[in-house]
């Protein structure tokens with residue numbers, strides 16, 4: 001697998017080696033040795049999976065202390081635009097983001113360490129999104145920012161009237177009202 005750090009330090013796009021034969025394909029979706037070589041220390045304690053219809057947008061979320069989460073995300077079926085926003089106050093790229101298309105065809109994965117907001121827009125029906133996290137779910141430590149905040153300038157390519165959001169995500173604060181705990 002190839003781990004490539006993005007222009008925002010700490011974020012990595014991972015491209016696994018895919019072995020194909022007459023039965024189908026095989027790839028390693030996580031390898032501690034490879035992550036350690038790239039300088040990533042991740043102790044995963046929970047695996048998540050969600051199914052989303054086209055237009056569903058989940059995010060922008062993070063967990064703060066005592067349960068900050070590193071996330072290794074990928075798409076098993078379908079396609080998403082996955083976005084991570086740097087909310088590390090001392091970072092020169094604070095408020096900047098990386099967007100990457102993850103799909104069942106490109107097998108790409110995205111490592112998002114603690115200190116980032118995360119979310120994705122679903123591009124196809126019945127998209128299955130799965131990810132490992134380095135701390136358990138802790139509702140009390142959840143934080144977030146509105147998906148279409150103008151200051152974040154994320155080009156999702158979808159009109160607000162078409163997006164499917166949870167009631168919770170509709171109420172998330174704007175970035176100007178957000179105080180990062182990182």
Ligand SMILES: Cc1cn([C@H]2C[C@H](O)[C@@H](COP(=O)(O)OP(=O)(O)O[C@H]3O[C@H](C)C(=O)[C@H](O)[C@H]3O)O2)c(=O)[nH]c1=O
Nearest residue numbers: 048050058059061062071118119120136137138166168
């Ligand atoms: C995240 C989570 C949720 N839940 C329960 C709580 C809710 O009743 C239900 C749906 O949760 P939520 O609407 O927060 O699910 P998403 O909107 O997909 O949340 C995720 O969205 C973006 C993509 C993220 O990066 C986070 O991993 C996570 O916040 O599952 C759990 O029981 N465990 C969990 O780890």
